Amino acid sequence: MTALELENLTKSYGERKALDGATFRVGAGEIFGFVGSNGAGKTTTMRIVLGVLAADAGDVRWDGRPITLDDRRRIGYMPEERGLYPKMRVRDQLEYLARLHGLTTAGARAAAARWAETLGVAERLGDEVQKLSLGNQQRVQLAAALVHEPEILVLDEPFSGLDPVAVDVMSGVLRERSAAGVPVIFSSHQLELVERLCDRVGIIKSGRMVATGSIADLRHTDRPRWEVVGPTDPGWLAALPGARVLSRDGDRTVIETLDGDGQDVLRAALAAGAVHEFGPSRPSLTDLFRHVVATEETSR
Numbered sequence: 503m504t505a506l507e508l509e510n511l512t513k514s515y516g517e518r519k520a521l522d523g524a525t526f527r528v529g530a531g532e533i534f535g536f537v538g539s540n541g542a543g544k545t546t547t548m549r550i551v552l553g554v555l556a557a558d559a560g561d562v563r564w565d566g567r568p569i570t571l572d573d574r575r576r577i578g579y580m581p582e583e584r585g586l587y588p589k590m591r592v593r594d595q596l597e598y599l600a601r602l603h604g605l606t607t608a609g610a611r612a613a614a615a616r617w618a619e620t621l622g623v624a625e626r627l628g629d630e631v632q633k634l635s636l637g638n639q640q641r642v643q644l645a646a647a648l649v650h651e652p653e654i655l656v657l658d659e660p661f662s663g664l665d666p667v668a669v670d671v672m673s674g675v676l677r678e679r680s681a682a683g684v685p686v687i688f689s690s691h692q693l694e695l696v697e698r699l700c701d702r703v704g705i706i707k708s709g710r711m712v713a714t715g716s717i718a719d720l721r722h723t724d725r726p727r728w729e730v731v732g733p734t735d736p737g738w739l740a741a742l743p744g745a746r747v748l749s750r751d752g753d754r755t756v757i758e759t760l761d762g763d764g765q766d767v768l769r770a771a772l773a774a775g776a777v778h779e780f781g782p783s784r785p786s787l788t789d790l791f792r793h794v795v796a797t798e799e800t801s802r
């Protein structure tokens with residue numbers, strides 16, 4: 503199976519260590535969400551994959567062997583700093599990029615039209631990029647990353663600043679590309695979106711991967727957790743040996759128990775008053791992120 507593998511990447515900018523042994527793998531047809539605080543090392547990692555930046559040490563492999571320039575040409579990349587020519591018309595831009603990647607004139611024209619249509623910017627093909635709204639420029643940017651039918655997609659914050667409809671359009675395209683076998687890696691600070699869209703997630707902190715796995719794996723807890731919307735007086739918990747409150751917000755309480763199917767929790771809560779909602783609770787990706795990423799990093 504073709505996979506993109508990053509092993510032990512290190513990179514320093516002068517004294518500042520941006521990557522410190524980052525290792526992860528994105529398999530064929532997988533959508534991998536790359537998350538971390540500002541300055542954690544996501545863009546640096548992606549630039550190394552692209553080859554626009556050299557690592558100090560470590561390897562990038564594609565299909566089990568060191569990635570080559572030729573492989574890198576088959577990456578669709580959306581850089582953080584974007585990079586469309588503002589004065590060029592959308593059509594010319596997309597066709598130019600497709601031609602640069604080896605498509606014929608007719609092939610480039612067809613691909614530009616197809617991706618503009620898919621991303622909802624077909625009516626803007628004749629406009630200069632700078633005349634488009636930022637969200638539409640971003641759609642064109644994704645079209646630019648896709649126009650040469652890449653075998654790998656590397657997207658640096660493709661969802662930032664998009665309205666919900668554009669988020670849906672872009673999510674649909676990423677799902678469709680991954681279903682076609684393309685490994686997709688994208689960075690984002692929109693963790694609910696990452697949770698919804700990704701097969702696997704990697705959390706980077708200070709240049710190291712601190713958690714990597716499927717959403718289900720990462721959200722798994724050793725002990726069962728329950729969410730109760732009901733009695734506000736925590737006295738009812740005394741009836742449950744080993745139970746402890748993880749969080750409380752008004753009448754919403756999250757409880758961890760030693761084991762069981764939660765029926766004892768429900769009974770105890772009902773004995774204390776009305777229960778409006780009850781069910782199992784698992785930490786969200788946002789909870790996990792807060793847990794593993796220390797706040798001091800945001801000031802790097």
Ligand SMILES: Nc1ncnc2c1ncn2[C@@H]1O[C@H](COP(=O)(O)OP(=O)(O)OP(=O)(O)O)[C@@H](O)[C@H]1O
Nearest residue numbers: 515518520538539540541542543544545546547802
């Ligand atoms: N060209 C550069 N020169 C010096 N330091 C840099 C350079 N580029 C990045 N850094 C530093 O390397 C670290 C990692 O930065 P990087 O841009 O990879 O993080 P990031 O996870 O993409 O952050 P963000 O979420 O803010 O985009 C940061 O401490 C940053 O200040």
